[in-house]
Amino acid sequence: MLADAWIIAAKDLRIEWRSRVAFNQLAPFALVVLVLFAFALDSQQTVLAEATPGLLWITILLALVLCVQRTFVTEGAPGLADQLRLSGLDPAGIFLGKTLGVFVQLVALEILTFVGAAILYSTEFGSVGLMICTAVAASVGLAASGSLYGALLLGVRGRETLLPLLLLPVVAPVLIGATSAFQAALGTGDVTLDQAWRWVGLLTAFAVAYLLAGVFAFGPLLEDT
Amino acid sequence: MRRVVHLRDAVCVLGRFPALAGATLQVDAGEIVLLQGPNGAGKSTLLRLCAGLLPLQSGEAEVLDCDLSTDPRAVRRRVALLGHGVGLYEELTVADNVAFWTAATKTDRGEIDAAIARVGLAGRLAHVEVARLSAGQRRRAALAVLLTRHAEVWLLDEPHAGLDAQGRDLVDHLVATAADAGVTVLVASHDLDRATALADRVATIDGGVVAALGDGARPRRSREELSSAG
Numbered sequence: 001m002l003a004d005a006w007i008i009a010a011k012d013l014r015i016e017w018r019s020r021v022a023f024n025q026l027a028p029f030a031l032v033v034l035v036l037f038a039f040a041l042d043s044q045q046t047v048l049a050e051a052t053p054g055l056l057w058i059t060i061l062l063a064l065v066l067c068v069q070r071t072f073v074t075e076g077a078p079g080l081a082d083q084l085r086l087s088g089l090d091p092a093g094i095f096l097g098k099t100l101g102v103f104v105q106l107v108a109l110e111i112l113t114f115v116g117a118a119i120l121y122s123t124e125f126g127s128v129g130l131m132i133c134t135a136v137a138a139s140v141g142l143a144a145s146g147s148l149y150g151a152l153l154l155g156v157r158g159r160e161t162l163l164p165l166l167l168l169p170v171v172a173p174v175l176i177g178a179t180s181a182f183q184a185a186l187g188t189g190d191v192t193l194d195q196a197w198r199w200v201g202l203l204t205a206f207a208v209a210y211l212l213a214g215v216f217a218f219g220p221l222l223e224d225t
Numbered sequence: 226m227r228r229v230v231h232l233r234d235a236v237c238v239l240g241r242f243p244a245l246a247g248a249t250l251q252v253d254a255g256e257i258v259l260l261q262g263p264n265g266a267g268k269s270t271l272l273r274l275c276a277g278l279l280p281l282q283s284g285e286a287e288v289l290d291c292d293l294s295t296d297p298r299a300v301r302r303r304v305a306l307l308g309h310g311v312g313l314y315e316e317l318t319v320a321d322n323v324a325f326w327t328a329a330t331k332t333d334r335g336e337i338d339a340a341i342a343r344v345g346l347a348g349r350l351a352h353v354e355v356a357r358l359s360a361g362q363r364r365r366a367a368l369a370v371l372l373t374r375h376a377e378v379w380l381l382d383e384p385h386a387g388l389d390a391q392g393r394d395l396v397d398h399l400v401a402t403a404a405d406a407g408v409t410v411l412v413a414s415h416d417l418d419r420a421t422a423l424a425d426r427v428a429t430i431d432g433g434v435v436a437a438l439g440d441g442a443r444p445r446r447s448r449e450e451l452s453s454a455g
Binding site (some may be wrong): 018019083 | 367
């Protein structure tokens with residue numbers, strides 16, 4: 001299963017490396033969203049500072065939708081679903097591979113977004129360890145849920161509009177948890193470090209739940225494609 | 226002689242439409258069987274059923290001794306399907322695609338270059354993204370993937386489509402060579418002159434059933450030859 005996951009992830013990252021879609025489109029998109037937020041709240045610097053954790057994670061969620069759409073568009077080419085089923089690859093491995101590919105792209109985007117926030121919003125990051133743990137746990141959950149819903153909508157007409165409609169409400173707990181944890185890390189809210197780590201626990205539980213759901217559900221989803 | 230494909234009164238329903246409505250067909254190892262018939266007759270459905278990609282509604286269906294009514298997945302690794310869609314990643318090069326499918330099917334990576342060369346895409350074309358290739362070149366790339374699978378059964382749906390004369394000759398050569406090596410081939414084609422010359426037998430599909438069975442123009446080999454090949 002893990003070997004199959006690596007085969008799929010390596011392929012997805014190779015596709016990204018060759019097409020540069022994340023680099024050329026997703027990264028500028030994330031930065032443009034940050035800039036627009038800065039324009040909208042420019043006159044209220046205090047509000048901008050306090051809203052920064054939420055703005056960061058909303059930006060990541062919007063980028064996630066595009067990233068998942070992009071990842072599953074490549075699987076929608078004629079004949080690919082059949083060949084995947086004929087290959088004998090473990091469906092759970094395919095799911096984990098897709099998740100790993102999205103995770104790597106998300107982490108790269110997050111680094112860029114956080115750096116962008118530091119420059120545009122003059123954000124000062126306090127607890128780097130908390131931030132890294134939050135970002136990793138949240139990204140695993142986002143990548144797993146995104147991959148599950150991306151597969152669910154593979155072959156469905158109008159999936160481009162359906163994906164955000166279905167996925168964004170599902171990942172709302174990640175937005176809440178990651179924002180709260182980041183408030184503690186950035187010192188912008190009244191969330192204590194102790195509470196922040198409990199939010200990280202919730203993010204981890206979300207990630208594990210979606211990883212397990214994907215491992216068990218991906219096979220039937222692939223069969224229905 | 227080894228029976229590779231056994232269909233008896235096989236029914237396959239797509240949505241509410243019975244795409245196969247009681248097809249009966251037996252194919253032995255090393256045989257090349259042409260499936261001919263009008264559009265919508267059920268040729269592609271029959272091929273996909275044999276690949277274990279469609280559920281059998283009723284009747285009997287066995288491929289390589291795998292019962293498709295109970296476990297259609299068991300046969301998948303052992304067959305190769307060349308369908309209407311080439312099944313390639315457009316952003317990857319030909320070499321990347323063949324390497325990926327070789328890794329996915331756990332076959333010998335050492336054969337990648339040889340397979341690409343056999344379909345005439347060696348050199349610069351091997352390193353061109355599939356999205357930039359012509360329809361015929363994509364078909365050749367899909368054939369390279371098919372070659373690396375070492376499948377026991379080839380299921381070819383319009384393999385000549387989009388190919389120039391040289392490409393069609395290549396398909397015929399690959400199919401004949403594979404059959405000589407014991408591979409069983411079911412080929413659906415509208416290019417009847419060419420495909421009939423290639424086939425041992427011709428099955429006419431109409432209305433989801435095998436309406437007629439006849440001989441192809443390929444010189445029939447003795448049963449001993451077929452047995453040793455299989």
